Amino acid sequence: MTSKYAPRGQLWLLPQSQQEGLDFDHGQVLKVVEQAYLALRDGSSNPAKTVVEAPGDHSLSYSMVARDAGSGTVCFKGVYEFDPRRTRDSYQFHSFAFLCDDTDGSPIALMDVVTLGPLRSAATTALLARAACPDARSALVVGTGVQGQMALPMLLAALPDLERLQVAGTYAEGLRAVRDSAGGRPVEIVDDLRAAALEADIVVGAAGLSVKEEVRRAWMKPGAVAVLLGYGVHADVCHGADYRIATSAAQMLATCEDLRAEDGTLPSVDAELPDILLGHAAALRDPGDVVFAYNSGMAVTDAALGRYIADLALAAGRGEQVTFW
Numbered sequence: 001m002t003s004k005y006a007p008r009g010q011l012w013l014l015p016q017s018q019q020e021g022l023d024f025d026h027g028q029v030l031k032v033v034e035q036a037y038l039a040l041r042d043g044s045s046n047p048a049k050t051v052v053e054a055p056g057d058h059s060l061s062y063s064m065v066a067r068d069a070g071s072g073t074v075c076f077k078g079v080y081e082f083d084p085r086r087t088r089d090s091y092q093f094h095s096f097a098f099l100c101d102d103t104d105g106s107p108i109a110l111m112d113v114v115t116l117g118p119l120r121s122a123a124t125t126a127l128l129a130r131a132a133c134p135d136a137r138s139a140l141v142v143g144t145g146v147q148g149q150m151a152l153p154m155l156l157a158a159l160p161d162l163e164r165l166q167v168a169g170t171y172a173e174g175l176r177a178v179r180d181s182a183g184g185r186p187v188e189i190v191d192d193l194r195a196a197a198l199e200a201d202i203v204v205g206a207a208g209l210s211v212k213e214e215v216r217r218a219w220m221k222p223g224a225v226a227v228l229l230g231y232g233v234h235a236d237v238c239h240g241a242d243y244r245i246a247t248s249a250a251q252m253l254a255t256c257e258d259l260r261a262e263d264g265t266l267p268s269v270d271a272e273l274p275d276i277l278l279g280h281a282a283a284l285r286d287p288g289d290v291v292f293a294y295n296s297g298m299a300v301t302d303a304a305l306g307r308y309i310a311d312l313a314l315a316a317g318r319g320e321q322v323t324f325w
Helices: 026-039 116-132 146-158 172-180 193-199 235-240 249-255 273-278 299-315
Strands: 010-014 050-053 059-068 073-082 092-101 107-111 138-142 164-168 187-189 202-205 225-228 243-246 291-294 320-323
Touching: 010 299, 026 116, 026 146, 026 273, 026 299, 059 299, 073 299, 092 299, 107 299, 116 146, 116 202, 116 225, 116 243, 116 273, 116 291, 116 299, 138 146, 138 193, 146 164, 146 172, 146 202, 164 172, 164 193, 172 187, 225 235, 235 291, 243 249, 243 273
Parallel strands: 010 107, 138 164, 138 202, 164 187, 202 225, 225 291, 243 291
Antiparallel strands: 010 320, 050 059, 059 073, 073 092, 092 107
16 A cells, blocks of 8 residues: 555655644644544553653653554654753753554654644643633733743634733743734733732643742632643642643653652542543533643644644645655
8 A cells, every 4th residue: 555645665754844834723723632632532542651851850851652543643752851941051852753654554754843742732721721611711821932832822712702811921032922823812911920810710831941930829710720731830729729630640640740749649630631521521510610730741642633734744745755764
């Protein structure tokens, strides 16, 4: 059987430069990621990620593998961060995903995931926020890096009735990028994080390790949800929340060392996103609940969304075929 991606013995490469300018439809991205979570209860597989941390926060590395039954795609993903806390002014980030078609056994592509990772994380954040606070009218994003810049457009795709958008950060260029990401909607730059959090229905912790201030539990109003996918939401929100949801309880246990109490304990997860989307579990118990949502990256969404991006790139004539095997 001939693959549409590359002839036998060759591999299709999709570096970041070949993905720039692709016409991503945020609504479709949301649907692709949602279907990947639904398929986790219908034939997909997503083992816990393997994490390696060097002493003294010298570097952070992790790898994941998953099979998305919906698209028939297998994904192998690797990430390496050097100086993740930006303490030596030498930060480096390298990542890739290798995709294979599990219906005919052919390789799809080896692709950079600088765009893919934040895009699927932002979609997951939007799904968690919509489930826990479907009537939200205000959102606060903490962080202005790539994750922060993708948060608002995806939230707006999931919750178009959002009226007030706010961002907290320290870098002027990042703040401008977040404001530009909202498609012309006004975005307020926050000077007082506590005051902003007290009024927000949705709080997104999308900052990096160098974040200077984090939203606390006492700042969360009844009925609000805090979604953590990086930093910017304090551990006391997790421990003090009325209800806790996660993409995966197992992934949370494997990746959230920063959230543990002094005795090393973590509160239990009340519901996982796939079960919430299927209607098998609630996203909260009471409308007044403060909900903590943990968004850990899951390779099954990389598989599904990577396939979507690869097909867009193929249709646009992007990428390069190289003899590999």
